[in-house]
Amino acid sequence: MSEWISCQYDNIDHIEKTFVFKKYSRALAFCNAIACLAEAHIHHPRIVIEWGRVSVAWGTHQSDEGSGVLAIDKALAQRCDALYEQLNLPLS
Template identity: 50%
Template sequence: MSDLHQLKCEACQVGAPAVTSSEAEVLLADLPFWKMERRDGIDQLEKCYRFKNFKQAWAFADQVAELAEAEFHHPTITLEWGKVTVCWWTHAIGGLHRNDFICAAKTEKLLSD
């Protein structure tokens, strides 16, 4: 993994620049199994994590929630039995910002710590 997980999210407001498709491609190369999805016209980063049971999935979802609060950047977290799906995107710009890739990298790091 790159050093992306070591960066801090910057404050992002309406009008902040979205990543270009070429920037997104480069950043995505450092995020194994993450994919870009387009929902309701909004590009998002998504990854599904699998666990042995609900309790492990729940614990991971809690870690992602703590990360989101620490970065003040909040994803969609879907918790199911043995599965957590995380979607990062920047609400203020209706698309992907560098912050989303930073948070995706930090999400990956949660499993290796």
């Protein structure tokens, strides 16, 4: 999980990473893939899309396990890394 940094939103610990894209359409496809991942796990990240980049932050606000960066957040961050590798292949 390289390049994920610690941060806080709403006084809750999160991990965040910015992914770089050469095409806006690929950045949008990445956001949609993350949305599907989030829905499947009923766990939703903070996502910010800009031209050429998407920032994703995972953190848990309330759960039986507490709040902050939990195992589910780390696992979903790893899934984001894998999605990025799949969606950001060189243009043909």
